[in-house]
Amino acid sequence: MKLAIPDQVLLQMEKPARYIGRETNMVKKDPKDVDIRFAFCFPDVYEVGMSCLAVQILYFFLNRREDTYCERAFAPWVDLEQYMVKEKIPCFTLETQSSLKDFDFVGFTLQYELCYTNLINMLEMSGISAWASERTEDDPIILCGGSCAYNPEPLAEFVDVFYLGEGEVLYDQMLDRYKEYKKMGKTKAEYLESLLDWDGLYIPKYYDVTYHEDGTIQSFTPNHPKARPILKKVIVKDMDQVFYPEKQLVPLMDVIHNRVTLELFRGCIRGCRFCQAGFVYRPVREKKVDTLLRQAKSLVDTSGHEEISLISLATSDFTCFSDLADGLLNEFSKDAVSLSLPSLRIDAFSLDLMQRIQEVRKSSLTFAAEAGTQRLRNVINKNLTEEMILNGCKLAFDGGWNKVKLYFMLGLPTETEEDLKGIGALADKIVDQYFEIPKEERPRPVTVTASASCFVPKPFTPFQWDAQETYESFGEKAKIAKHSVTRKQVRFTYHNTKMSSLEGVMARGDRKVAKLLYRAWELGCRYDSWSDLFLWDKWEQAFAETGLTIAFYANRVRPYDEILPWDHISVGVSRRFLMEEREKALRAECTPNCREHCSNCGAKSFGGGVCFENVSV
Amino acid sequence: MRTYRFKYTKGEELKLLGYLDMMVAFQRAIKRAKLPIAFSNGFNPHQLLTFASPLSLGYTSEGEYGDLRLKEELAAEEVKERLGAQLPDGMELLRVTAIGDEAKNTMASLVAARYRVTLPKTIAAEGFGAVLERFWAQKEILADKKTKKGMVQTNIKPLIFSLQDATKENKAAMEMVLAMGSVQSLRADAVVASLCEFCGVPFGPYDASYHRIDLYQQGQAGFVPLDEEVPLP
Numbered sequence: 001m002k003l004a005i006p007d008q009v010l011l012q013m014e015k016p017a018r019y020i021g022r023e024t025n026m027v028k029k030d031p032k033d034v035d036i037r038f039a040f041c042f043p044d045v046y047e048v049g050m051s052c053l054a055v056q057i058l059y060f061f062l063n064r065r066e067d068t069y070c071e072r073a074f075a076p077w078v079d080l081e082q083y084m085v086k087e088k089i090p091c092f093t094l095e096t097q098s099s100l101k102d103f104d105f106v107g108f109t110l111q112y113e114l115c116y117t118n119l120i121n122m123l124e125m126s127g128i129s130a131w132a133s134e135r136t137e138d139d140p141i142i143l144c145g146g147s148c149a150y151n152p153e154p155l156a157e158f159v160d161v162f163y164l165g166e167g168e169v170l171y172d173q174m175l176d177r178y179k180e181y182k183k184m185g186k187t188k189a190e191y192l193e194s195l196l197d198w199d200g201l202y203i204p205k206y207y208d209v210t211y212h213e214d215g216t217i218q219s220f221t222p223n224h225p226k227a228r229p230i231l232k233k234v235i236v237k238d239m240d241q242v243f244y245p246e247k248q249l250v251p252l253m254d255v256i257h258n259r260v261t262l263e264l265f266r267g268c269i270r271g272c273r274f275c276q277a278g279f280v281y282r283p284v285r286e287k288k289v290d291t292l293l294r295q296a297k298s299l300v301d302t303s304g305h306e307e308i309s310l311i312s313l314a315t316s317d318f319t320c321f322s323d324l325a326d327g328l329l330n331e332f333s334k335d336a337v338s339l340s341l342p343s344l345r346i347d348a349f350s351l352d353l354m355q356r357i358q359e360v361r362k363s364s365l366t367f368a369a370e371a372g373t374q375r376l377r378n379v380i381n382k383n384l385t386e387e388m389i390l391n392g393c394k395l396a397f398d399g400g401w402n403k404v405k406l407y408f409m410l411g412l413p414t415e416t417e418e419d420l421k422g423i424g425a426l427a428d429k430i431v432d433q434y435f436e437i438p439k440e441e442r443p444r445p446v447t448v449t450a451s452a453s454c455f456v457p458k459p460f461t462p463f464q465w466d467a468q469e470t471y472e473s474f475g476e477k478a479k480i481a482k483h484s485v486t487r488k489q490v491r492f493t494y495h496n497t498k499m500s501s502l503e504g505v506m507a508r509g510d511r512k513v514a515k516l517l518y519r520a521w522e523l524g525c526r527y528d529s530w531s532d533l534f535l536w537d538k539w540e541q542a543f544a545e546t547g548l549t550i551a552f553y554a555n556r557v558r559p560y561d562e563i564l565p566w567d568h569i570s571v572g573v574s575r576r577f578l579m580e581e582r583e584k585a586l587r588a589e590c591t592p593n594c595r596e597h598c599s600n601c602g603a604k605s606f607g608g609g610v611c612f613e614n615v616s617v
Numbered sequence: 618m619r620t621y622r623f624k625y626t627k628g629e630e631l632k633l634l635g636y637l638d639m640m641v642a643f644q645r646a647i648k649r650a651k652l653p654i655a656f657s658n659g660f661n662p663h664q665l666l667t668f669a670s671p672l673s674l675g676y677t678s679e680g681e682y683g684d685l686r687l688k689e690e691l692a693a694e695e696v697k698e699r700l701g702a703q704l705p706d707g708m709e710l711l712r713v714t715a716i717g718d719e720a721k722n723t724m725a726s727l728v729a730a731r732y733r734v735t736l737p738k739t740i741a742a743e744g745f746g747a748v749l750e751r752f753w754a755q756k757e758i759l760a761d762k763k764t765k766k767g768m769v770q771t772n773i774k775p776l777i778f779s780l781q782d783a784t785k786e787n788k789a790a791m792e793m794v795l796a797m798g799s800v801q802s803l804r805a806d807a808v809v810a811s812l813c814e815f816c817g818v819p820f821g822p823y824d825a826s827y828h829r830i831d832l833y834q835q836g837q838a839g840f841v842p843l844d845e846e847v848p849l850p
């Protein structure tokens with residue numbers, strides 16, 4: 001296969017292996033032999049995209065169809081992008097090095113808001129207008145999925161179809177129908193119209209929006225008789241039956257995570273009130289241990305990776321976690337395959353497990369405390385007490401660990417100065433805890449890192465109506481938190497406040513945000529999630545020129561009766577439940593997790609998962 | 618325990634893959650092939666797998682070598698088949714030989730390398746043979762060479778063991794055998810840079826294409842490939 005870019009050019013680029021494909025387990029087909037060409041795009045650089053589980057799953061899911069060739073495309077890094085723009089070389093897929101324009105479908109997975117300008121860039125580089133209304137029958141159908149698709153409105157003017165939910169559910173029927181329509185000589189417009197038959201697919205052009213004078217939404221109405229007023233996400237009910245790839249793509253170059261990933265379950269029982277994933281992926285659906293052991297073995301055998309990572313939103317909540325861990329250790333420890341266990345709750349059990357796993361000892365322990373005081377942790381329903389953290393640290397220090405990482409959020413609803421000062425106080429207490437062990441048993445110095453991110457209210461969370469702090473105020477809050485640290489063993493860092501503000505706009509943006517995105521892209525913005533490439537002054541210019549403001553989208557409290565841009569979408573969790581949760585938050589009241597007590601959030605309507613676990617007992 | 622020497626290629630498809638990435642690709646292929654690879658002792662055990670010499674990014678080769686050590690003895694053919702099937706496209710196993718424990722490893726044995734270089738377009742194919750002869754006839758061939766003291770102009774002629782015209786299809790090309798090993802080494806692009814200067818054309822690091830043909834050790838009667846004249850088990 002000839003590369004889209006000449007060798008001499010690629011040799012001058014940073015990491016040329018980003019562009020050559022040819023990874024182990026890459027699927028090879030001849031585009032001439034298939035009916036449907038699908039370009040699966042990740043709007044960020046190769047090594048980020050290749051570490052995304054959705055890419056791994058859907059690549060093999062789509063390619064298991066003989067009539068479809070799914071290829072991958074990533075955003076070219078800025079060095080190559082400059083050359084491609086100058087030479088008018090389109091954005092290309094790795095497998096056949098074809099332009100995105102040559103595909104039937106161009107599908108993007110959206111994992112974070114600050115990748116939106118990259119999506120525009122990838123389309124425009126390929127000679128595909130980013131504006132859906134300007135595209136013709138010759139252009140591919142532009143699809144988007146992933147967690148950001150749950151508030152699709154900022155991209156509604158760019159995208160033909162938003163897929164709401166889990167890819168395994170609808171793609172087969174969508175592709176079957178596409179093939180049928182193509183054979184019958186029907187148009188893409190007719191195909192899009194036919195998708196109105198199914199729930200879970202949002203096609204923006206069939207909905208009209210009107211606005212009040214103050215910019216809020218006056219009405220959001222279907223303009224086609226078949227367009228549903230409310231679209232509900234689609235999810236897999238039985239995780240043991242659903243397709244999971246037996247192999248994964250193994251990049252030839254170093255990527256963010258060089259390992260195979262085993263997905264334990266989807267959803268989360270906890271319901272932390274700031275966490276979008278905790279609501280949009282409800283309800284929890286687990287795989288059985290047998291299924292997981294079988295999948296793990298096959299993934300390790302076919303990849304040659306030395307690490308297997310157990311992925312979920314909260315690994316400790318997996319009901320048969322100790323059986324699974326034992327099974328995996330039995331199977332793999334002799335082959336020098338190690339386990340990595342992100343999102344683990346630190347307690348005696350997990351520490352014992354980590355000690356049994358090689359190499360983990362070197363790493364640091366992570367606590368997502370999120371807030372500095374118990375009151376504020378109750379507000380966000382974060383079921384982690386100071387006592388649990390200090391006990392976890394004590395056990396860990398006794399076990400030989402000496403590095404602790406703490407994650408916090410600044411600007412949570414109801415936050416006071418006391419909460420901010422609590423951040424330093426907690427970090428200091430952990431240092432004190434370390435010095436409680438006898439001097440001769442602590443050969444290495446202790447380090448505690450407290451990282452603070454800026455709270456971004458997200459759709460489908462109880463805080464979806466709340467105001468986000470301004471970036472100026474985030475800066476001041478960060479200062480207070482920083483000064484609250486007294487021990488020199490504690491390092492305090494915080495996230496770029498302006499990027500968080502922009503994320504706040506995108507997260508709860510409406511259709512009008514499209515022109516802001518496009519203008520920012522015209523001014524040169526892309527890779528906005530990379531702080532060294534983030535062009536704040538260009539964004540400010542784009543805001544000024546389009547007349548939109550951060551204040552309107554991010555910094556105001558929305559009344560309950562305001563129409564939210566994502567109100568036509570249902571993730572299964574009812575608006576009533578979110579409102580109740582918000583009221584409880586303001587009273588600093590906690591809500592039990594799904595296994596302690598079902599709070600009837602609405603997700604039971606999907607007919608599976610944790611909502612039915614207790615019924616059988 | 619048995620050590621196997623393998624010879625492999627790195628084709629056009631993988632010329633943009635760096636040397637470290639190539640080594641990792643090999644390690645993973647060994648795991649997928651389920652070869653009973655031996656591990657080093659110590660806290661961080663690693664596969665007993667070594668390579669003769671790094672190949673620069675952008676170079677292709679039909680003569681790369683390495684050694685791997687297995688915990689149990691397998692037929693060399695079986696190792697070749699199982700490992701060969703798992704290597705990425707663009708890497709091909711040419712030969713696998715079981716070798717004696719007393720054999721020096723590839724890195725220690727290496728003394729020279731043979732290259733074919735297709736030269737930049739600025740050097741005309743017509744009459745290139747004569748140009749090359751004049752280049753070779755110089756008393757000293759000067760080139761910038763990296764030393765501990767930084768870049769210095771040195772005479773590289775003693776490190777060039779042979780130099781021949783290999784022009785084909787109207788593209789100026791040359792084949793050469795250069796010193797390579799722990800005692801003395803010469804990079805192929807240093808010769809090209811010197812030739813460009815001799816011809817009065819600019820040298821660009823990405824203008825020529827470099828292909829390694831083989832790696833040599835000292836044999837009884839001159840240079841031989843690294844997997845010949847090796848003590849057998």
Ligand code: SF4
Pocket residue numbers: 282283284593594595597598599600601602603604610611612
């Ligand atoms: S319906 Fe109950 S069990 Fe199911 S996700 Fe909602 S709160 Fe949890």
